[in-house]
Amino acid sequence: MFNPLRFLWKVNSRFKSWDEKDIKKYQRKQIKKLIKHANKKSKFYSTFYSGYDLTNFSNLPFMNKQLFMDNFSQLNTVGLTREECIYHCLEKEQSRDFSEYYKGYLVGMSTGTSGNRGIEFVSKIEAFLMQLLVFFRFPFPKTKKIHLAFILRVFSPGFGHNGVKIRITYVSPLDTIETIVEKLNTLNPNLISGPPSVLQVLARAKKDRSLKVSPLLIISYGEVLSLNVKKTVEKDFNCTVVEVYKSSESFIALPCKDGKLHINEDTTFIEVLDKNNEPVEPGKPGFVVVTDFIKRKTPIIRYKLNDLITIDPEPCFCGSKFRVIKQVHGRADDIILGKKIRNDDLQFILPDFIRRSIISSSEHIEEYNVIQTSPTNLTIKLQLVTNVKEQIKEEIEKTIQQNLVNIFTKHDSEVPNIEFLYVSLKQDFDKKLRRIRRNFEEDFLK
Ligand SMILES: [Zn+2]
Structure with missing residues (x-):
């Protein structure tokens, strides 16, 4: 036993x-x-x-x-x-x-x-066993009760936990940033865990005071935490950021x-x-x-x-x-920016949305890259398994297109023009590993 x-x-x-x-x-x-x-x-x-x-x-x-x-x-x-x-x-x-x-x-x-x-x-x-490992080994801050908001694309039923010492609430990263901020304000956790792409955006929300929580510790996971992002998040939240891998x-x-x-x-x-x-x-x-x-x-x-x-x-x-x-x-994908329909503002769209819109579309995709050249233009490079018929390609494009329409519409943003390219995508491990790349910079993300 x-x-x-x-x-x-x-x-x-x-x-x-x-x-x-x-x-x-x-x-x-x-x-x-x-x-x-x-x-x-x-x-x-x-x-x-x-x-x-x-x-x-x-x-x-x-x-x-x-x-x-x-x-x-x-x-x-x-x-x-x-x-x-x-x-x-x-x-x-x-x-x-x-x-x-x-x-x-x-x-x-x-x-x-x-x-x-x-x-x-x-x-x-x-x-x-994995949960126990985290509970017992993780250096939780010394406080009466830990309330951890876990920004996690969960697939575990019953992941939420409300014990004597630890309460874990799950917040989906597939919500818009505004919804995540709202949820965190309501939950008021003393620990936040999330991928650095989300933490970076939350730091901005903390800076402009729309996010009101003051966690004791922030935990980064799921993507590579660059030194720059770590510094920004630590400065804006005024607390330490640790990483799990x-x-x-x-x-x-x-x-x-x-x-x-x-x-x-x-x-x-x-x-x-x-x-x-x-x-x-x-x-x-x-x-x-x-x-x-x-x-x-x-x-x-x-x-x-x-x-x-x-x-x-x-x-x-x-x-x-x-x-x-x-x-x-490891891999550090970029945040995608949508152009809001109602005004000229930009809207954050987390890379996980884009990744999922592609990988869930077909089994024939071996490798992919997404490059955003402007808020209204996306280039999607696909490497398919060999001998894929034209008809399948059309179906893949249609499905990805529809997935992206849903995502951008949900984010109140204009649906970008999407260009598909079929190329061989060789991974270069000596370079920064990214599948979702935005090749224009916006002031607030610098
Ligand atoms: Zn040590």
């Missing part, structure tokens, strides 16, 4: 007292158990690993989103098919009702920092009381590798390869993310030997 108190004690003692030897020993044991489990329970992994020496972890082949998606039906250990999960996700996108379990699992569509469309899949116990595949890192981002070495194994898949020394950036110890229903083993991170060569003052991420060099 799972005992949360034991988990609490372990979570804290592991973080505080383990040295590098303890961490390595624990990880080796967990990796061994995980590979055995995957090889036995997942049809995909047993084929994928055939011919490999399972005791030689660093020789095992890499996973990635494409492989994960292509083989989802054989990869998960509970017998769900890829088609039924995608169907469920698309239905949710349409109804925007994210409150239901699917056959007892949390199934959602990820658009996050790691790339094109993916399935996020978590069992109830896995979600519970989570992908659909794993809860990678949490901040400590000193604000440093520590890898959750006891729930995830992170390799930082160069282009030739050789380990990179701390202080230099490398690709993130993740192996997750919590997700047993969809085993995540040597899964390559599109993010790059740099490990801090310096130890943290808090004393924990869990590695510190000095910098996450």
